[in-house]
Amino acid sequence: MGRLGTFRSTCRLGLLLALAGGSEAVAMAQSTSGATCTVRIRPREAADYDLSTEVTIHGLVEGWEGRSIRIRLAAxxxxxxxxxxxxxxLFQTGTPLEVLASRSVVDGRQRFLAREIRHAGGVLMIRDAFGTPIQAGSL
Structure with missing residues (x-):
């Protein structure tokens, strides 16, 4: 089959995994030189969450606005x-929270996407460790 055949097979495998969707897929491919390469495919739903920009926010619940929670900080x-x-x-106004969130800038405005909300009663997981949303009510 040669190098071209191996490359085509690897590309087909990657395409099949990408089309399969689901949570997370890891593909192992062998190159012709004998080295192994790992490819991690994140689902489309996780694309807006950047693990490298995670911040921890400490504050009190002030209220809600659509699908966002408003948190009162000193600033x-x-x-x-x-x-x-x-x-x-889930939370009353004034409840102290610690939120793990990804920070991004969209149209010149900061945007924070929650991954975990820690409170006195435990931890609410909004997204998994790779940033993929967890279905509400699935826990």
């Missing part, structure tokens, strides 16, 4: 997107 109020999770029934 003001910060909106944190909770995705499909409706947290309005």
């Amino acid at each position: 003001g109020v910060l909106r944190v997107d909770t995705g499909a999770w409706n947290t309005s029934g």
